[in-house]
Amino acid sequence: METPYIDLHCHPALKPFGKSFSVSPTRRNSPDSSKPNSLWYYDPPSLTDKLLNYIGGLTKFSQANATALGYGNVLIVCTSLYPLEKWFVNNKLGSGSLSDVINDFALGIGKERINFIQQITDYYADLExxxxxxxxxxxxxxxxxxxxxxxKNYTDIEYWQSLNDGITTICFLLTIEGLHTLNTGLETDPNPDEVLAHAAKLKQWEFKPFFVTFAHHFWNHLCGHAKSLSGIIADATDQSKGLNTGFTDLGWEVLKTLLDNSDNKRILIDIKHxxxxxxSEYINYLKSGNERIPLIMSHAAANGLRSMNEPVVDILETGYKLLQEDINFYDDEIYYLAQTDGIIGLQLDERRIASTATLHDTPHSLxxxxxxHYRSALLWNQVQHIAELLNARGLFAWNNIAIGSDFDGIINPLNAFWTAEEIPFLADYLERHAYNYMQGRGRTVLQTYNQISPHEIITRIFSDNALRFIKTYF
Structure with missing residues (x-):
């Protein structure tokens, strides 16, 4: 069997779980793949869907349903549990019927799910x-x-991937996006004892989360978040509370609870968002310890800038092509990630991986x-930047890059690479860019030990690096 692709971050259940609130009984995952409340519901983009995405940046189709993952040979997947924050739908549009229609049009999760989220009082129950x-x-x-x-672990993956019974098996590693899921970030201050009890309970799940994305789009009483929303959703919501702040005392307690490995049940921390x-505070905390804990950026991008304190471009060839906002990561953060044997999953959202000017200048075609070719070049700019950054610091350039698509995470995907089904095409086109690079600039810029074959580069990015990381830490 061909090597399966690996996705470090996507949301197969976001839409079907949302749609399950519209049927009776609610919250049921249908085995009938023709039902919208099934994880297997296959909903490829129509021409109208593609035009709507191209013009308005709205993704009305399903990108990471299990059927599309199977068709794309994406067979090892970090699935992100994500109770939608109520501030997505309790917004400037109000909470009436018109608001529900508009919110559902933008999010695609169903009006009944939107009504539920508008009234939610317990994120942890929703997570469960x-x-x-x-x-x-x-x-x-x-x-x-x-x-x-x-x-539950890498041994499970080995078993299922080696099972020769004629059934295509997709391995789901559970993760969580946003620790508001511990029941924080609501109208009132959280109960610290309850929050810490929820954090401890995660470690007792039968299928314990591999990692958690500590912050998300809105204030969670644990640590500050970066500005992350744009377009229609940004216009309707308010991310200002807690924006750009640091850790709280409760946040440090939760962090230490999750990272504690005395029971061999550590849950790693994803620093995206x-x-x-x-x-900076988290990285300094890791540096002050006597144990190497890997940095994770599960669905991320480089911003091309040296550091938070020195926001200048060092790699002129790529730095100005990237989105220079702090939702993306600075060169010094990516360098530290490589030093800790960490992993960065490059996301496939056009709005994150490229600057507005780069997107504007990207050629169009029918x-x-x-x-x-043109849209995959946007992702290659990210790969090249990270590789040249690590190469300049004397490190192996190709060991820490993977894919974390964020499919079905309300993203604007690279045109023509709409869903998980197109991942093999993305790998093929990225290999063409790798070939051109290694025939040209790569020959002069890269150290000899970083001049590997284009095929090995792409195999590492789409499979081997993530598999090695999972084998080591899961």
Whole structure:
């Protein structure tokens, strides 16, 4: 069997779990792949969907459903549990019927789910419901040829991937995006004892989360977040509370609870969405310890700038092509990630990986092969920047880059690479860019030990690096 692709961050359940609030009984994961409340519901983009995405940046189709993952040979997946924050839908549009229609148009999760989130008082209960949604079809064969399984460790992955029974198996490693899920970030201050009890309980789950994204889009009483929203959603919401702040006392307690490994049940920390200040505080905390804990940026991008305190471009070839905002990561943070044997999963959101000017200057075409070439170049700019950064610091350039698509995470995907089904095409086109680079600039810029074959570069990015990381830390 060909090597499966790995995605470090996507949301297979976000839309079907949302749609499950529209049927009775609610919160049921249907084994019928024709039902919208099934993780297997196949909903590829129509021409209208593509035009709507191209013009308005709205993603109305399903990107990471299990069927699309199977078709794309994306068979090892870090699935992100994410109870939607109520401030997405309790926004400037109000909470009436018109607001529900507009919110559902933007988010695609169903009006009943939106009404539920608008009234939510317990994020942790909602997290457990989504966890149960995944568990319902664990190891259930669909259409006689597919199944997904939840896995507890790398040994489980080895078993399922080696099982030769004619069934295509997708391994789901559970993760969590946003620790508001511990029941913080609501109208009143959280109960610290309850929050810490929830954090400890995560470590006792049968399928313990591999890592958690500590912050997300809104204030969670634990640490500051970075500005992350744009377009229609940004216009309707307010991210200002807690923006760009650092860790709270409660945040440090939660962090230490999750990282404690005395029970061999450590949950790693993903620093995506943290404010730059929170990231700096966390990195300094790791540096002050006597144990190497890997840095994770699960669905991320470089911003091309040296550091938070020195926001200048050192790598002129790529630095100005990237989105220079602090939702993305500074060169010194990526360098530290490599030093800690960490992993950066490059996300596939056009708005994150490239500057507005780069997007504007990217050529257009009516031919699919040319569109794929032009849009995959946006991702290659990220790969090249990280490789040249690590090369300049005397490190191996190709060991820490992977894919963390953020599919179904309300993103604007690279045109022509709409869903997980197109991941093999993205790998092929990125290999073309790698070939051109290694025939040209790479020959003069890279150290000899970093001049590896284009095929090895792409195999590492789409599979081997993430697999090594999972084998080491899961």
């Amino acid at each position: 419901d989504e966890y149960d949604f995944y568990r319902q079809l664990h190891n259930t064969v669909i259409q006689g040829k597919y199944r997904y399984v939840l896995v 943290m404010s730059a200040r929170s990231r 031919f699919r092969n040319k569109i794929m």
